[in-house]
Amino acid sequence: MTLHFEDLDTETRFGLGEATLTEAEIVAFAERFDPHPFHVDPDVGDESPFGGLVASGLHTYCVCNRLATDALFGDLAFLGGMGVEELRWHRPVRPGDTLTGTTGVMELRASESHPERGYADLYTEGVNGDGDRVVSWTALGMVRRRDAAVEEPRGATAGSDSRK
C-alpha cells in the first residue's frame, strides 16, 4: 500500500539500517565532491585538524540519507524535497566506523495553495558504533495527499506557500 500524507504521524520513529564507511569509499567520495586533504589523504596524519583521515560531512549525510530513505520512503508517495534545515556534523567519522540512527516526521502541514500536496518535516540523526550522534538534519519534504483531486504540476517546487 502506498503511504500518503494522511497516513503519516509525528509519533513514529523509524530505526535505520547500518552502513560502514571504508577508507576507499571515504577517499573516492571526497575526491569527487569535497577534496580537502583531511578527506582524501590517508597519510594526512598530524596535519589534519582531526588527527587523521575523516569522512566528508557530505558523505556522512549522503550515507545516512540512504539509510533514512530505505527506512521511511519505500512506499511513500514522495513528491521531492524543498531543502534541509540545520544539517550538523557533531563528531568526525573515521574509516571503519559503522553508522545507524533514527528518522521520523516532526511536523505535518497541508498546503494551502496546492490541495494535492502536504509538507512533512523529516528529522534524521546518524550515530556511530558508540551511540554518539555524528550527523543530524531536518528535510523539508512534499508528500501527495490521498484525496488529491488535482494532478501535481510538473517541476513542483514550494510554490506559493511560505516556509512558516
Add this chain to the structure above:
Amino acid sequence: MTLHFEDLDTETRFGLGEATLTEAEIVAFAERFDPHPFHVDPDVGDESPFGGLVASGLHTYCVCNRLATDALFGDLAFLGGMGVEELRWHRPVRPGDTLTGTTGVMELRASESHPERGYADLYTEGVNGDGDRVVSWTALGMVRRRDAAVEEPRGATAGSDSRK
C-alpha cells in the same frame, strides 16, 4: 601562500567553474544515496512529479560543493565544517544541465573560546544554463587564525562557542 582567517573578507564573491550532470551520473549517485524513482529511472516519465528524471538534490549540492571548494578552498587553512544552514533546491536539475554559480564569505567571527580558530559563514549558490538558481546553502566553516599560538585540539568541533 596559505590563506588564514585574517585574510578573508565579506566583500569578495568568487565565480564557480562548470559541471555538467549526465544521466549516468545522476542515476549512479541516486542509486547509492537517494533512490527515489524520479532520480534513478530514466523511463519514469509521467509518473515523476517532475515529468521525468531529475538529479537528487544531494547530488546537485555535492557537485556545487566541489565547484565551491575548487574556487575558494585551494589555499585556505580550513579546519572543517560544523554544518549547513538553509540548504534549498529551487528548481529541478535534469540530465545534460550545466551548473555554475558563485560563492563567498558572508560573515566572520573570531572564536571566543578557541584563539586559534575563526568561524566563516560561506554562502554558495548554483545556477543552471539559463542563469536560474537551482541550489543554495550557507556552510558553517572553521578557519585557522594566522596568529594562532595554540594547536587546534584533535577532533575539533564547535566546542564551547554557541552558534550565535
